Amino acid sequence: MDLIKKSINTKVIEKCQISKETLKERFSCLFNNEKLSDIHLFVGKDKHYRIPAHKLVLAASSDVFEEIFFGSSATNSKEIEFPDVEPQAFLAFLEFIYSEEAKIDYETVMSVISVANKYNVPALKKYCVNFVKQNLDCDHAVLLLKQARFCDEPQLAAVCLDFIDKNATIILASDDFIEIDLDILITILERDTLQINESKLYQAVLRWTEAECKRKHLPSTPENQRFVLYRAFTLIRFPLMAIEEFGVGPVQSGLLTDREVRQLILYFTVNPKPSVEFSDVPRVGECVNEVPSVRWIPARNGQVPPNAVQGGYDQGRPLYVARAFHDDIAFIPGKLLPEYGLTYIAWRGSEHSKDEYEVLCGCNFSWVPASGGRVPEGALPGGHTEYGEPLFIGRVAFPDRCLTIGRIHRSRGLLYISFGGRETGFPDYEVLVVQ
Structure with missing residues (x-):
């Protein structure tokens, strides 16, 4: 110049x-x-x-x-x-x-x-x-x-972290991610807003440990991998994984002790859930679908964003696929009825109305019959329970002249919908599948 x-x-x-x-x-x-x-x-x-x-x-x-x-x-x-x-x-x-x-x-x-x-x-x-x-x-x-961290620019660092949250699946799989230092890794793992499946997050962390062992001239053994992670290891939220993911990934990697494995298997298989050493607080973005065309758009008071997915009807009135937080922990799929300005979700036997919600927009989809808590390949996770179990989007013809949207709760084998102030379960239903 x-x-x-x-x-x-x-x-x-x-x-x-x-x-x-x-x-x-x-x-x-x-x-x-x-x-x-x-x-x-x-x-x-x-x-x-x-x-x-x-x-x-x-x-x-x-x-x-x-x-x-x-x-x-x-x-x-x-x-x-x-x-x-x-x-x-x-x-x-x-x-x-x-x-x-x-x-x-x-x-x-x-x-x-x-x-x-x-x-x-x-x-x-x-x-x-x-x-x-x-x-x-x-x-x-x-x-x-x-x-930004090196220059002590917290504003810029916050912008970068927010972007990483929304694009975690791509960024954490990149070569740049394995070059970060331990402090930045800890900052990322602490975030509740990462939009990535915890099992994929664990695989990214394993890649980082291999690179860090190499930088420190250490053999890449499970003992050394856990050593270089230091307290970052405790920030991995193993309880958010499906038990199948836990068995194939963390158990096979050898970083967990036998005692930790036993604790977590108990967590996955019994109710009420025992306390474990790893956080089971869901990451807000964990169940956001990773297909690029799928978007959840925040809205309120009956707003319907462009390209909203209509999933049913209530006596001729359109119902849209939506989801909302309940008790600031569970993230529940449900139905948006614009005429009433509310999204309705079913939880713990009751119907709950929400004036702030997210609406599913901009995806190619189909509805596939299923039953007994099963969901086909391509089913879209629409939220999670307070224990991190994914919830899927389903619908059922109920009552007369209605096709009602609700949540599929796999561990309970039912689709749950809200209607007339109550939660009602159905063993047979249709599942929203992204094409």
């Missing part, structure tokens, strides 16, 4: 005062331009970059520059050196000061934030965070998270 040899057309600059309608447009014309400049900034270690600037514009945007130019020890020099600033980031900083916009990308955003902090321009920092929010992708989320 040539900051020195920028061509200047003075006729165009003169016309800016007439042709540009706003103050922002007129000041943008002065950016990196000799026109009316009264200071030159030399940027970089070798003073290679010489940038014309305007004291008033700089001082009006930054109290640091105000002190430099107009403070008690103001400089009289017409040239100021900035040897410790990355030139491209500094140019983006100046562009924002003059125009409230800046050319930034994944390579420069952290450097620009650093300059914004150095010269106390919080609006630019906010601009950078918004850039990341709008442009972040799976290829850069982990890298930016590491940089």
